[in-house]
Amino acid sequence: MSQHNRRGILTMTGSMVFFVVNDALVKWVSADLPASQLIFVRGVMTTALLLTLAAWMGQLSFWRSALTRSVPIRGLLDSLASFTYLTAVFHMPLGNATAINLAGPLFLTVLAVFFLRERVNLGRWALILLGFAGVLLVVQPRADDFNAYAWLCLFAAMLHAGRDFLTRMVPAQVPSLLITLSTAIMVTLLAGVWSLFEPWQAMSSTHIGQLFAASVCLAVGYHLLTLSMRWGDMSVIGPFRYSGLLMALLLGYLMWGDVPNGLAWCGIALVVAAGLGLLQAERLRQQAVLPKD
Numbered sequence: 001m002s003q004h005n006r007r008g009i010l011t012m013t014g015s016m017v018f019f020v021v022n023d024a025l026v027k028w029v030s031a032d033l034p035a036s037q038l039i040f041v042r043g044v045m046t047t048a049l050l051l052t053l054a055a056w057m058g059q060l061s062f063w064r065s066a067l068t069r070s071v072p073i074r075g076l077l078d079s080l081a082s083f084t085y086l087t088a089v090f091h092m093p094l095g096n097a098t099a100i101n102l103a104g105p106l107f108l109t110v111l112a113v114f115f116l117r118e119r120v121n122l123g124r125w126a127l128i129l130l131g132f133a134g135v136l137l138v139v140q141p142r143a144d145d146f147n148a149y150a151w152l153c154l155f156a157a158m159l160h161a162g163r164d165f166l167t168r169m170v171p172a173q174v175p176s177l178l179i180t181l182s183t184a185i186m187v188t189l190l191a192g193v194w195s196l197f198e199p200w201q202a203m204s205s206t207h208i209g210q211l212f213a214a215s216v217c218l219a220v221g222y223h224l225l226t227l228s229m230r231w232g233d234m235s236v237i238g239p240f241r242y243s244g245l246l247m248a249l250l251l252g253y254l255m256w257g258d259v260p261n262g263l264a265w266c267g268i269a270l271v272v273a274a275g276l277g278l279l280q281a282e283r284l285r286q287q288a289v290l291p292k293d
Contacts, residue, residue, distance in 0.1 A: 011228035016244030018221035036195035043188030045215035075186035081159035088153035093258035098248035107161035131274030137267025
């Protein structure tokens with residue numbers, strides 16, 4: 001495996017852990033504060049942190065490079081993904097939402113096939129279908145009880161896959177930190193507009209502390225994710241999104257007592273198995289094209 005893919009795997013794994021901790025914190029705060037308010041406050045904090053870091057690293061002088069069309073488009077798509085996913089997280093178990101969001105790498109592989117002309121054999125297509133079957137077991141669609149938030153979470157997974165795909169379209173000269181900063185600014189602006197139509201609630205010092213911790217996790221998670229998508233091959237690092245699942249299940253149980261039912265556990269197993277299978281298939285494909293001694 002190449003050094004770039006190793007770095008991509010490490011940064012992807014780290015980003016998933018930070019994202020899950022962020023999700024848990026904002027879900028906890030959402031019991032007391034409106035979604036638009038907490039996303040806006042967290043966004044202001046995240047933007048301030050990223051601006052400070054960018055200034056310290058001397059990257060603000062390259063701000064014009066972030067005006068490249070692909071950067072704001074990616075930021076807008078990421079903002080929509082954040083809003084839809086968090087809305088779902090606020091109304092369903094964290095572990096289930098995280099498991100559904102793991103469909104992102106499956107969508108990402110499909111996008112790579114159609115737009116990057118990556119070759120996928122019958123076995124890999126079978127793994128993709130297996131993963132989607134697992135997602136349906138987690139969603140558990142029922143005619144008599146339409147679980148809209150689970151489907152909203154699946155739509156967010158599609159948006160996240162599109163965001164990751166667009167990351168590859170950003171010119172290499174645009175610093176990764178500025179890509180992350182542009183997303184944070186976009187999320188904050190949209191949440192600010194949204195918050196104008198909802199009444200604000202008084203925030204305690206505990207709320208502010210929790211949102212600040214969430215903003216740190218979000219800033220780190222965003223940056224690591226951007227680095228992973230720029231360093232590694234999509235089909236290799238994509239399955240390592242599953243690394244955040246154990247953290248989500250653990251935090252969901254410790255904080256809310258959530259335990260997936262039998263069908264959801266089966267679905268989670270299928271999604272993880274499909275992801276690991278895609279990783280192994282990609283390794284075998286790369287070994288096959290390496291020159292032989």
